[in-house]
Amino acid sequence: MDSVDCVVAGAGVIGLAVARELARQGMDTVIVEIADAIGTETSSRNSEVIHAGIYYPTGSLKAKLCVEGRAKLYAYAEQHNIGHKRCGKLIVATLPEQVATLEGIAAKAKACGVDDLVMLSGAQARAMEPSLSCVAAVLSPSTGIIDSHGLMLALLGEAEDGGGFLSLNTEIVSGRIEGGRFMLRTRDRISGNDYEIAARHFVNAAGLGANAIASKLDGLDPSCVPKLQLARGNYFSVTGKPAFSRLIYPVPEPGGLGVHLTLDLNGGMRFGPDVEWIETKDYCVDPRRADHFHGEIRKYWPGIADASLSPAYCGIRPKLSGPAEPAGDFVIQGAETHGIDNLVNLFGIESPGLTSSLAIAELVAQRLRRTYV
Ligand SMILES: Cc1cc2nc3c(=O)[nH]c(=O)nc-3n(C[C@H](O)[C@H](O)[C@H](O)COP(=O)(O)OP(=O)(O)OC[C@H]3O[C@@H](n4cnc5c(N)ncnc54)[C@H](O)[C@@H]3O)c2cc1C
Numbered sequence: 001m002d003s004v005d006c007v008v009a010g011a012g013v014i015g016l017a018v019a020r021e022l023a024r025q026g027m028d029t030v031i032v033e034i035a036d037a038i039g040t041e042t043s044s045r046n047s048e049v050i051h052a053g054i055y056y057p058t059g060s061l062k063a064k065l066c067v068e069g070r071a072k073l074y075a076y077a078e079q080h081n082i083g084h085k086r087c088g089k090l091i092v093a094t095l096p097e098q099v100a101t102l103e104g105i106a107a108k109a110k111a112c113g114v115d116d117l118v119m120l121s122g123a124q125a126r127a128m129e130p131s132l133s134c135v136a137a138v139l140s141p142s143t144g145i146i147d148s149h150g151l152m153l154a155l156l157g158e159a160e161d162g163g164g165f166l167s168l169n170t171e172i173v174s175g176r177i178e179g180g181r182f183m184l185r186t187r188d189r190i191s192g193n194d195y196e197i198a199a200r201h202f203v204n205a206a207g208l209g210a211n212a213i214a215s216k217l218d219g220l221d222p223s224c225v226p227k228l229q230l231a232r233g234n235y236f237s238v239t240g241k242p243a244f245s246r247l248i249y250p251v252p253e254p255g256g257l258g259v260h261l262t263l264d265l266n267g268g269m270r271f272g273p274d275v276e277w278i279e280t281k282d283y284c285v286d287p288r289r290a291d292h293f294h295g296e297i298r299k300y301w302p303g304i305a306d307a308s309l310s311p312a313y314c315g316i317r318p319k320l321s322g323p324a325e326p327a328g329d330f331v332i333q334g335a336e337t338h339g340i341d342n343l344v345n346l347f348g349i350e351s352p353g354l355t356s357s358l359a360i361a362e363l364v365a366q367r368l369r370r371t372y373v
Pocket residue numbers: 009010011012013014015032033034035038039040041042043044045046047048049050051170171172173205206207208209210213232233234273314315316317318349350351352353354355356
């Protein structure tokens with residue numbers, strides 16, 4: 001049986017950022033990943049936006065970690081030559097009655113430390129983006145985009161340089177706590193054989209799988225494991241010359257940010273994600289949703305050609321609240337909640353998890369450090 005300082009479940013952007021942080025602090029860390037490669041789930045099924053931190057409730061972890069994480073991420077991308085662009089974004093009101101919502105968004109963002117937003121008239125916004133139709137807009141100059149795969153590769157490289165080890169095709173099946181150590185049962189997905197790893201610390205960063213792992217951890221009070229709800233976000237792409245140079249967002253809708261336009265680093269345009277509540281994990285995009293997308297996009301881009309949208313991909317938000325409930329916060333759960341030293345569970349790491357990844361990793365390391373021997 002292998003014995004290590006720390007096991008991190010999940011090689012998405014969060015698990016990799018945590019492993020890098022712990023390796024930097026001299027911890028002997030193994031990242032255990034069920035898939036045959038890093039970042040094949042939510043971390044590669046998102047908009048790759050570096051969010052400014054505009055929409056989140058004041059005092060929430062999302063607000064704090066997004067603002068901190070954004071600054072860290074830009075600096076990290078610069079240092080490690082990871083593709084990124086501070087392209088900026090416009091949140092647009094397409095109806096006069098939405099202007100008050102825009103003003104509310106700007107005021108809330110300011111209270112969360114986002115102090116660079118600029119209110120624009122419709123004419124000012126159109127001068128920046130001639131294809132746009134709107135009556136007013138908010139410009140967020142510090143919003144950007146990043147190559148999420150480049151980021152994850154850099155994080156893995158640093159984790160490995162610090163002595164970390166990645167175990168692919170390995171599922172964490174269950175665990176128990178014995179003599180102050182986590183005895184984790186893992187299954188090799190190729191041979192089907194089970195192995196046990198002993199770890200003094202355990203970080204559960206398994207994204208959509210985190211709630212299931214926690215519920216199979218003998219010794220963890222089941223009431224500490226929130227119910228997982230799944231909200232798929234579908235994307236459609238448009239080929240041809242980019243019509244915009246900034247990201248364009250409508251005012252937010254319940255459960256998501258509305259059908260917005262994001263750009264990839266080559267200027268390619270994709271629209272989404274929308275919000276589709278689902279029961280089981282399924283990454284199929286229904287092409288019939290294009291009609292709804294067309295209707296939403298046309299409100300701010302009247303020039304979109306008919307039948308120009310193609311299904312692209314989708315991601316699934318690990319939600320902790322349902323359709324009719326207010327959006328939940330990140331849950332980064334340490335001994336202060338569940339009473340178990342050296343265990344951190346991460347639940348509900350939806351957007352802005354990519355932006356917040358480096359700040360989340362520091363917080364996880366702090367929570368573990370409180371119980372370092
Ligand atoms: C549609 C959508 C758009 C988004 N857009 C943005 C954005 O523009 N900007 C932003 O900041 N954030 C965005 N996010 C949020 C961001 O993508 C996530 O917060 C982030 O990727 C979560 O990373 P993770 O490592 O927690 O999860 P994941 O990337 O899902 O990684 C978890 C890993 O755990 C593994 N795993 C699961 N179960 C087990 C097990 N039993 N044993 C071993 N391994 C296991 C999985 O295979 C997976 O690789 C978006 C999310 C969605 C869904």
